[in-house]
Amino acid sequence: MEVAGCSGAGQAGPASKQSIREKIWAHLEASGLAEFPRPVHHRIPNFKARKTLLVPTPRLRTGLFNQIVPPLGATKEILRKCATSQGVKDYSVPVGLDAKVKVDLVVVGSVAVSEKGWRIGKGEGYADMEYAMMVSMGAVTEDTPVVTIVHDCQVVDIPEELLGDHDLTVDYILTPTRTIKTNCKRLKPKGIIWQKISYEILGKIPILKNLRYREKQAGKDVTLQDEHPDFPNASIPAVLKETAKTENTRPHTGTSPTHVGHCSAGNDSLSAKSDVPGAFTTVYVGNLPAGTRVSELKSTLRELHVTPLRLNWQGAQHRAFLDYKDKVAAESAVSSLKGLSLGGCTLRVELAKNQRSKGQVEINRNPAPQGK
Known part of the structure; x- marks a missing residue:
């Protein structure tokens, strides 16, 4: 029963239930946390609690x-x-990788899980890679709880020898009938283990190429499974061999780029196929820092295995246009280059807008004769 006029808030003396109520109600009202119905006094409060998903x-x-x-x-x-x-x-x-986010809770799917916190996924490794990349970008720490939600029948014994150092473990298991705290002591992944990543996987996940480039620049060992000395007979996939081949092939032209103030696409091709006519999908790269050389961008594109058919360099305008054979290749390049920094500047990378850039790109591909 409430006692009329008994607020208790701000009064000296021992705390009472009512004084605690008044303190909580007052705070919810003052901070704007309380939801309808208002005022919140003398009610069980509804409150706002927004979480980013x-x-x-x-x-x-x-x-x-x-x-x-x-x-x-x-x-x-x-x-x-x-x-x-x-x-x-x-x-x-x-x-992307540059986002300054802090994840409070990780919810991961599982095919099977043990009460010790050992987890088996569907066998493709995406959840493990997602967690490892969150570690690399600083979004999670070893104290960030990992939860899985499964049916009771999915909670089984799992031999520890089946686990690898890349496997993600869980801290809590929620089932229709139980909440299990695993108290798992096994260490979670501390980042991508590159020796377990193949060229095939790297080719399928553009953002992984971006992360590998960053970690290589930071001096970390990013040797891939196919490059590891334990795999002496492993070979680079044909698509990457072709990339390396075309990067080292440069067509000769009789025009000089100096008369247009930048390297035009016809003069600065990265591929032997750059003079092949036809429709391309163009990627816009902006926010290039002053003083950046075209060779720096070329090197970055090669490192990320996103070498274009043509590169249209406009350094004076702090931008470049990259031509790819189709939209799939262009979108893969955008994903690989998103969030990339050169000279301390984060590049702006997107598919070129047809109405804005197509005409400009075409003009630059056909520079006026020298002297005009």
Whole structure:
């Protein structure tokens, strides 16, 4: 029973239930945390608690995460849609390696899990890589809890010898009937173990190429499984061999780039196929720092295995245009280059806008004769 007029807030003397109530109610009201109905006094409060939801990009094809951003005043129907794959497409923004995010809780799927916290996924390793990349970008620490939600029948004994050093373990298991705290002592991955990554996987995950380039620049060992001395007979896939081959082939032209103030596409090709006519998909690279040489950009493109058919260098305007054979290759390049820094500047990378850049690119591909 409430005692009328007995606030207790701010009064000296021992705490009472009512004084604690008044203190909580006052704080919820003053801070704006309380939801309808208001005022919150003499009620069990409803409160606002917003959490940012990050969902992995399917198979990491176009980036690392998407941040769900429901529209203002979203209805329950829209919020439900946000939990679907279509909702992720409609109501999310990409989150790359440079994002300054701190993840409070990781929820991961499992095929099987043991009460000791040992987990088995579907066998493709994406969850392990997603966690390892979050470690690399500083989004999680060893204290960030990892939770999996499964049916009771999925909780089984798993021999420890089946686990590798890249396997992610879990701290909590939620089932329809139990909440299990695993007290797992096994260390979680401290980053990508490059010796377990093949050229094939690297080719499928553009953001992984970006991360490898960064860690190589930082002096870390990024030797791939195919390059490891334990695999002396391993060979580079044909697609990467072709890339290396075309990078070292440079066509000769009779024109000089100096008369147009930048290297035109016809004069600065990275590929022997650069003079092949036809439609290309163009990628815009902006925010190039002053003083950047075209050779620096070329080197970066080679490191990331995203060498274009043509490179149109416009250093004076701090930009460049990259031509790829099709939209798939161009989008892969965009994913690989997103968040990349040169000379301390984060590059702006996107598919070129047809109405804005197509005409400019075409003009630059056909420079005026010298002396005009």
